Amino acid sequence: MHRIQRHEYVGQPGELVRIATITQGGGRVRLTVDGQDIGNVRSFSLPNAPAPDRHLRIDLAGPLNASCGVGISTVDGGTDGDFLLCQAFNPLPSSDYTFKVASLASVAAFGALKGIAPRPAGKKVKKAPRKSTRARSKAKKGGR
Amino acid sequence: MIRRILVFGFVALLTAPSAFAQSADSDTAAKARNARAESIDQMFQLAIRNAGQTKPAPVKEPFGDVVAIKRLLAMYLIAAQHDAMPTSAAGKLIDALLLRADKQLGATSPSTASTTIASKGLVPEILGVAVESGAINRDVKGSTFTFQITPMGVVKALQGKALLDIYADYSTSPAARFASRFAVSASFDTTRGTAGTFTAEGNQLSAWSLRAKLVDGRDPADYAQLWSELQAGDESKAFGKAADDAVAAFVQWTEFKDWHAGLTKKVEGIDKAYSTSKDLKKSSIAFRVALNEELPKLAELTRPASVKKALDDYVQAMTKVQTEIEAIYDFASKGQLLTAEWLTTRDETLPDLYTATAIYAVGLGKARKTDFTLNAVASFFRSKPQGVDHTFKTFDVNAQLDHPLGKVLNAKALLFTIAGRYSYLPNDTVAPGAGAGPSTPAAASPALKGHIGVLQVKFTLPVTGGVKIPLSITASNRTELIKEKDIRASFGLTFDLDSALAIVGIK
Numbered sequence: 306m307h308r309i310q311r312h313e314y315v316g317q318p319g320e321l322v323r324i325a326t327i328t329q330g331g332g333r334v335r336l337t338v339d340g341q342d343i344g345n346v347r348s349f350s351l352p353n354a355p356a357p358d359r360h361l362r363i364d365l366a367g368p369l370n371a372s373c374g375v376g377i378s379t380v381d382g383g384t385d386g387d388f389l390l391c392q393a394f395n396p397l398p399s400s401d402y403t404f405k406v407a408s409l410a411s412v413a414a415f416g417a418l419k420g421i422a423p424r425p426a427g428k429k430v431k432k433a434p435r436k437s438t439r440a441r442s443k444a445k446k447g448g449r
Numbered sequence: 450m451i452r453r454i455l456v457f458g459f460v461a462l463l464t465a466p467s468a469f470a471q472s473a474d475s476d477t478a479a480k481a482r483n484a485r486a487e488s489i490d491q492m493f494q495l496a497i498r499n500a501g502q503t504k505p506a507p508v509k510e511p512f513g514d515v516v517a518i519k520r521l522l523a524m525y526l527i528a529a530q531h532d533a534m535p536t537s538a539a540g541k542l543i544d545a546l547l548l549r550a551d552k553q554l555g556a557t558s559p560s561t562a563s564t565t566i567a568s569k570g571l572v573p574e575i576l577g578v579a580v581e582s583g584a585i586n587r588d589v590k591g592s593t594f595t596f597q598i599t600p601m602g603v604v605k606a607l608q609g610k611a612l613l614d615i616y617a618d619y620s621t622s623p624a625a626r627f628a629s630r631f632a633v634s635a636s637f638d639t640t641r642g643t644a645g646t647f648t649a650e651g652n653q654l655s656a657w658s659l660r661a662k663l664v665d666g667r668d669p670a671d672y673a674q675l676w677s678e679l680q681a682g683d684e685s686k687a688f689g690k691a692a693d694d695a696v697a698a699f700v701q702w703t704e705f706k707d708w709h710a711g712l713t714k715k716v717e718g719i720d721k722a723y724s725t726s727k728d729l730k731k732s733s734i735a736f737r738v739a740l741n742e743e744l745p746k747l748a749e750l751t752r753p754a755s756v757k758k759a760l761d762d763y764v765q766a767m768t769k770v771q772t773e774i775e776a777i778y779d780f781a782s783k784g785q786l787l788t789a790e791w792l793t794t795r796d797e798t799l800p801d802l803y804t805a806t807a808i809y810a811v812g813l814g815k816a817r818k819t820d821f822t823l824n825a826v827a828s829f830f831r832s833k834p835q836g837v838d839h840t841f842k843t844f845d846v847n848a849q850l851d852h853p854l855g856k857v858l859n860a861k862a863l864l865f866t867i868a869g870r871y872s873y874l875p876n877d878t879v880a881p882g883a884g885a886g887p888s889t890p891a892a893a894s895p896a897l898k899g900h901i902g903v904l905q906v907k908f909t910l911p912v913t914g915g916v917k918i919p920l921s922i923t924a925s926n927r928t929e930l931i932k933e934k935d936i937r938a939s940f941g942l943t944f945d946l947d948s949a950l951a952i953v954g955i956k
Contacts, residue, residue, distance in 0.1 A: 311510065311517055325505035331670025333677045364689070366680040368669040368778075369553045372498065376505030386506030387514070388499050392491045393550035394524040394543075396767075396774055397685060399692070 306404075307416050308380050312387070315405040317412045320351045322404060325376035325384070326363070332371030332391065335364045351406045361402040365389040369396075377402065381421050484528035484543045485748070489740045492521055496736055500729055510720040512736045516712055519696045522747065527764055529748040539764050545771055549778065553669075573649050593655065594647060597634040630662040641797065658792040666784030666811075675777045684769045691759075691766035698759035704750045712743045783812025783820070801831040802842065813850075820851040839876040846871045854908075864909040872901040901927045 306316035316322070324347045326334050336343050338361050343349065351359060365373045368391065375387035389398040407415070492515050499511030508514055515521065530539035576596055580587045585603075588595045604625060638655040639647045647653070679685055699705050716739060723732035752760075792804040806826045813819040826845040833840055849868040856862055877898050907921035 311514065327505055331668070331673065331676065333673055333680060335677075335680050364680060364685075366676045366685070368676075369550055371670065371676075374502050374505055378506075384506035386502055386508045388495075388502045388508050390495055390498055392495065393546045394488055394491050394528070395518075395520060396546070397680070397688060397770060398518075398520075399689065 306380050307412065307419060307421065308385060309405070312400065312402045313405070314377070314380060314385075314402070315407050315412060315415060316351045317409050318351060318355065318406055319353045320406075321348055322351065322361075323348045323378045324361070324363075325374075325378070327374040328365075328367075328372065329374075330367060330371040330391075332365050332367035332373050332389075334373050334389075335366075337362045337364075351404055355406050355408060358406075359404040361404065362399060363387075363389065363402075364397065364399045365391060366397055367391050369393065375400065381416075381419060482547060484531040484547070485525060485744070487547065488521070488525045488528040489737070489744060492516075492740060493733065493737050495521075497729070497733060500723070500733075509724075510717075512716050512723065512732065513713065513720045515736075516709075516716050516740075519699050520692050522709075522744075523692075523695045523699070523760060523763055525744055526748060526752075526760060530760075538761070538768070542764050542768050542771065545768075545775075549771070549775065553778070573647050576649065592639045593636050594639065595634055595636040597632055599629075599632065630665065632660045634658050634660075652797070654795055656792060656794045658790055660788055660790040662786065662788050664785060664787035667781055667786055668784075669778050669781040671784075672777060672781050675780065679770075679773055679777065682773065684766070684773050688766040688770045691763045695756075695759040695763045698753075698756045702750075702753055702756050705747070705756075708743070708747055708750060712739070715739050715743065780812075780817055783817035785809070785811040799830065799834050800840075802828055803831060804828040818853055821849070823848045837877065841875055844873045844875075862911070864911070866905070866907040866909065868903075868905045868907070870901075870903040874898045874901070899927070901925065 306314050306320055306322065309315055314322075324336065326336070326347065328334055336347070338349050339359055349359070349361075363373070363375060365371065371391040373389045375389065376384040377387070378384040387400055389400060391398060496512045496515045499508040499514055502508050502511075527539045528543055530537055531543035534540055535544070576585070576587070579585045580596070586597045586599060588597070634657065635654060636656040637647060637649055637653040639645060639653060641655070642648060642650050642652045699709075716736065719732050719735050719739065722735075723729070726732070786809070788808045790804075790806045790808070792806065794802045794804065796802065804826060805828075806824060808822065808824040810820070810822045811817075813821050824845075824847050826843070826847075828842045828844075830837075830840045830842060847868070847870045849866065851864055851866045854863040854865050875898060903923065903925040905921055905923040907919050909917050909919045911917050
């Protein structure tokens with residue numbers, strides 16, 4: 306997924322969007338995707354084909370100075386941060402995010418423009434097989 | 450056994466001239482404030498918090514993210530309406546928001562209690578500096594100065610001296626929240642020593658105390674369920690819609706779009722500089738300058754009818770939400786509270802009197818409309834007073850229950866109170882004179898040992914203008930603690946029968 310501009314992203318069909326929220330000061334956060342409350346779930350998938358945009362809204366409620374740190378991933382290889390704060394003139398702050406879906410090739414090309422190599426959606430990176438504990442300690446001792 | 454007949458009396462109290470004056474002072478303080486400046490302060494505060502975030506991820510454009518929030522820009526316009534027309538709906542909303550913020554943050558309006566008492570010496574000078582820096586609060590009642598140390602006041606004073614990070618918000622830190630449970634105060638009686646001059650010498654120290662909250666059920670942050678219900682409620686949804694409509698109206702407003710593009714470009718430069726330098730002080734100063742320069746231009750733009758309507762609807766929706774938020778705060782304020790206090794009272798003629806007090810207060814019932822307070826007090830002298838064999842003075846237990854009874858005909862809600870007090874004096878002892886000073890006799894009349902019980906039932910009828918009319922019946926086995934007799938002897942009462950009958954709806 307890549308960042309187009311503030312709170313606007315483009316990702317591949319079926320790509321998983323993860324949202325991290327850290328509340329402080331008694332803040333209560335509510336996440337809605339396309340108008341539906343997703344409760345305690347902190348991820349959702351983009352549509353499997355180029356489709357209408359998906360919209361995420363994060364609402365915060367709480368006493369003065371209650372806050373919520375937000376992280377949207379994976380954006381440009383990392384996490385995009387946001388912050389909500391209950392203030393006197395903004396007692397119920399809210400942030401809206403738009404997620405566009407484009408073809409694999411389009412997203413890859415956009416990423417290339419930004420100098421970022423895209424990770425294919427849903428494809429796991431193959432890790433080297435993990436050595437057993439015994440094998441690891443044997444290697445440490447020089448194979449004796 | 451009850452040895453005295455029940456005491457019955459009408460007393461008219463002007464009670465809360467102090468409470469009314471205090472609320473009037475707070476109201477005046479809110480209305481007199483520059484709401485646009487407050488709005489800019491809040492945007493500035495948000496930018497600082499944005500810049501300070503590290504988890505779950507840093508905010509890439511801490512300053513740009515603030516000016517992108519059109520709700521904040523809408524509130525600036527509403528704040529401008531407040532400053533231009535304080536009695537408008539926007540003005541009343543802003544006043545309510547600022548008052549709530551002041552209460553929540555424990556801010557007090559600047560003390561209007563002036564004093565003509567001169568001060569002399571190093572300690573008063575240090576105390577004066579501490580008061581000015583906000584490290585301690587000062588209260589003046591007659592000839593007595595009381596200073597109270599507040600933890601957040603100390604933090605702010607240290608931030609002001611750059612001894613703490615000026616951009617950090619310590620109010621939510623665990624250490625600050627723990628420290629806020631304690632309060633230390635000291636009182637100085639300026640009639641002692643060099644009369645009429647505050648010197649803070651030992652003989653002027655008339656009392657000091659340490660108070661600690663042991664159980665605090667009044668933090669609104671602990672009422673997660675209520676905040677969730679607010680969020681899911683109709684008023685919150687209507688508020689969200691009104692906010693979206695206001696944003697949509699701004700997007701269609703050509704003059705605003707041009708102005709906003711200019712502000713955004715200016716702030717982009719600040720974000721860019723900050724991303725490389727990480728000099729928060731320099732960037733935040735530049736940000737405040739940009740806001741101070743550009744936001745007044747927003748207030749000068751000609752607003753289309755659609756924007757005016759959207760802002761009016763936004764004010765209306767936020768007013769309803771604010772009412773619900775107030776209800777949560779009011780409910781939280783009735784949570785259980787257990788405090789312990791150690792008070793040392795210094796009298797010129799008697800040994801120091803130590804008083805240990807435990808106070809429990811809670812709102813009873815589902816809506817917490819019934820107030821219950823219980824306190825236990827034990828007092829003992831530091832050493833044996835002259836002519837007395839023991840240091841232990843008294844043990845008191847007080848309990849009070851207040852319950853609103855609802856309106857009587859057209860009158861305001863009648864308040865029912867039942868209060869009881871039990872005092873145990875194990876020994877004959879001396880009582881320090883009230884407001885003890887040089888004129889107090891060396892040995893005051895002793896209080897005789899024994900058990901004292903007092904029971905009072907009271908109905909209080911609030912009248913307009915802060916006046917309350919209490920009607921009480923008090924019974925006691927001893928008269929030391931009955932106050933009505935003294936007041937009945939020294940007050941007269943003028944009664945306007947027409948007004949009284951009008952209050953209860955009788956023509």
